[in-house]
């Protein structure tokens with residue numbers, strides 16, 4: 001099927017070389033995802049075109065596909081926020097030495113395609129030893145975890161509790177807090193997931209399927225991608241001067257009286273931090289991503305891939321993400 005796609009970037013030009021891309025022609029279930037032929041982008045001023053080798057699949061893509069993600073309100077777009085590959089062409093004003101470089105990129109949408117047009121400032125060079133798939137496996141999850149831990153000022157000796165540690169952000173946060181020499185406790189949901197976290201170097205893992213959940217043990221930092229009904233009780237478990245880092249709500253919306261838990265701990269001077277990657281600019285992302293990729297190149301930090309799918313089977317990748325808990329990242333490949 002040859003079709004016109006709605007792209008996020010107003011400056012995109014198209015040529016007459018065709019590529020494969022996945023579009024959301026109308027909002028709905030995973031089977032709306034459709035592989036189409038489309039003219040390849042031509043890089044505009046200050047922009048580049050990257051040949052995609054791996055693209056990340058995340059919950060934001062699922063929300064966008066369903067029409068539940070606010071910034072993309074009309075169907076007809078190519079989903080996908082992160083990818084890695086090789087710079088194939090550069091536009092006017094871009095250093096020509098980018099051509100042929102292996103890079104990671106973040107974009108507003110458009111990563112589910114063989115070629116992606118982004119601004120030069122959205123590129124992060126990949127060090128030798130970090131594959132495109134591993135870069136995407138680290139990608140947004142490691143950036144959220146790493147920049148979030150910075151905001152929570154995690155330091156050597158801090159007692160750090162990571163909720164949802166078997167999830168994408170959680171398993172990065174558990175590794176990074178361990179690398180920062182925190183005393184890490186990770187909460188997950190099965191013995192298998194607990195074993196895999198231990199293999200990644202996490203010292204203490206609690207399995208909530210066995211009825212243990214780490215609440216009330218006294219932590220300097222709680223990293224929370226889960227939120228949900230238990231959020232208040234975890235706030236109550238903070239030590240004096242503790243920091244609560246909220247980075248997501250995989251477990252749903254907290255109880256309306258959650259703020260009472262914050263007030264109840266007032267004399268312990270707790271700090272509540274909400275962190276979203278949307279709030280930081282490309283320079284900050286670039287510096288953080290380069291440091292994370294260096295940690296991976298040294299073998300200190302590991303990107304974890306749950307399953308890889310061909311681009312043509314993006315619908316199966318979404319089904320996988322929605323049907324059962326994943327451990328690590330789902331990736332797409334041309």
Ligand SMILES: NC(=O)c1ccc[n+]([C@@H]2O[C@H](COP(=O)([O-])OP(=O)(O)OC[C@H]3O[C@@H](n4cnc5c(N)ncnc54)[C@H](OP(=O)(O)O)[C@@H]3O)[C@@H](O)[C@H]2O)c1
Nearest residue numbers: 164165166167168169188189225247248249250251276277
């Ligand atoms: N802050 C940002 O910039 C940013 C960026 C991307 C995504 N997000 C958001 O962050 C959240 C997590 O994303 P993710 O990619 O890490 O998701 P994920 O891979 O699905 O991980 C979430 C994990 O939370 C745990 N969990 C789920 N429901 C739970 C419940 N009811 N009670 C306790 N634990 C529960 C599970 O971990 P275990 O099986 O190990 O228990 C699950 O694997 C989502 O809300 C996502 O939209 C935020």
